[in-house]
Amino acid sequence: MDTLNRIKELERLIIQAKKSYYSFTDDTDEQQLTDAEFDLLEEELRQLDPNNVVLRQVGYEDTLNSITNKIKVTHTIPMLSMDKVKKKEDLLSWFNNKIDSGLITDYQLVVEPKVDGVSGDLLYSNTKFQYAATRGNGRIGLKIDTNLIKNTIKSTIPIKGSEIHIRGEFYIPKSYNLKKERDDYEPLRNLCAGALKRKEPIEINKYIEFIPYNIIGTDITFDKEIEKLELLRKTKYPDIQYFITKDITHVWEYFEEYEKSLRNKWSFESDGLVVVFNSINTQKIIVQEFGDTDHHHKYAIAIKPKSVGAWSTIRDVEFNVSRNGRIVPVAIMYPVQIGSVMVSRATLNNMSFVKENNIQLYDKVFCNRTNDVIPDIVKVIHTTKSKEVTIEKCPSCGTKLVEKGVDYICPNHLNCPAQIVNKFLHWFTSNDIKHIGPSSIDKLIHGGNFSSLWQLYAMNQNDLMCVIEKYCNISKDTDTMKEFIRLFEKSKDQTEQDIIGKYGIPTIGIKMLKKMNIYTLNDLIKYKDLSYMSSDVAVEKNICIWLNQDPRNFDDLFSLIKYIDPKKKVDKNIKKKLFCITGALDNLSRNDAIKEIENKYPNYEYSNTVTKDVSILYIGNDATNTSKYKTAVKYNIPIIEYKSI
């Protein structure tokens, strides 16, 4: 068998093994591979084809979505988005801010179009095409079926290197629309995104083009940004026209030229210009000196044109209830065409926003789409019919609303159906559990009388499937059900910290927990102490409020963790935390108590004595006179009654 066939064979075996590992059929005919056998297959494939897509998939479980047949791909270098400016002075301050640091000697800037399409990453290995992937969330994208865009993809490029990533934009040229009447113009970006998701190509797929703007690869380095663009010309993909200057004011003049005429001349739709320092060394200096944010580099910026808008009238105001009870007003407008889409809704953020901007029902409003995406009301004119927007009761449960900061809040946090639905939804989305959306959750909660997430985790798999089948209209034998169950099971495999972070305590996400060194419920409960109500640290106060608001808050999270039982999954990076015990415990020996705690909290370790390093002191009866207790008080170490765990 030749190498190529063996590679195909290995791909097939590995994918199949991953699939059967995660399917829940009783298909005993199929022989299951042992882990070792599986590893051997992977190793062999790695030898033959180090960059094979099958090896790059995110863990076994994310390999293949059985419904869409999409494979996840990790971007080892994230595909970041870009910071934006709209005004000349903002562009100047971005530039001057860098120059004023005194570290930059090369002022050259490269200006290029920001093509409005779907971002993509093409991987080439030793000149041969391997795969194309979407940007996804910047870190994990989806593989694109390149059968859909056979004409678009060049199978080889004359650039050597074992791993060459070509980054650019998939787009449909404007000429596609120009053949039509203006009223029939189609939204090209959406159309392109849709076409890339198809199972079978259609006519429109032939129009899709790819224009590269960045190249990242092993064994290649550049001194200048434009060297990348010049090298990319060799790929025979369409090339980006760029403008180069040392003078930032010329950049703005070029932008004005862009708005006036260039934009119309180009064959693709664009949503602004990209400005980047030409010298790669300068880029590096900026990264070192100014860092990166989560989303973008600071050595590049996008200049965005004013967004287009249109007039409409608010015909209604809808009130959404968020998972934390915040009331969010949304303007419902008579549908109006903006660009190539119809807009009928725009958020009004909160009731203070409505009042401060004097927005009323039946007002005439000018609606933008910020950066041509999100509808946004920017001008308001009252009419004779205009009427003040008011709300007193929760639209979901009827509870009287209370004012809190800029928001109106429904205080019925535990029983308000809308809040429960959104809590479920937040958990499902943050855990990447798919196929159960708002509507299904609504039916689950109303029909099935569910009110807490732990109730789902307390069920066995078959009962869960029955419930989902009954209330969410998904039959047991469908791919959707299998995929849902797979993802649901996967959600059990995470640390206690992950669970707390995703659970949705107001203002507390995973990053915040890490910052605060909260790993477990044990770390969390210490904030129940009412002294944190006056804490200067807002998040401490928030946790304190949440814990004391209603004891059922904690009980609910506690039950969820109990049923998920995350003790198997311990983050190895966590330094063990020390705990100590003092005082007599009812019906329990000291040793049993230690075992119990260590079992429950695998990152906790018993310490004989109370030192500064001890994180928690558990106390039993009559413990307040012990020296351990006094030392703990002295060092400000949290003291918790053993009973409370």
Next chain:
DNA sequence: TCCGCTTGCCGAGGAGCACT
């Protein structure tokens, strides 16, 4: 500036359902 939280429109396709 970071983090959490909230918002909209579009096309593709899975799945249920009523009807032939």
Next chain:
DNA sequence: AGTGCTCCTCGGCAAGCGGA
């Protein structure tokens, strides 16, 4: 068994607000 309609969900493009 096949067809068309409808509901639902996903993933593509994202930004703005508020608090610290």
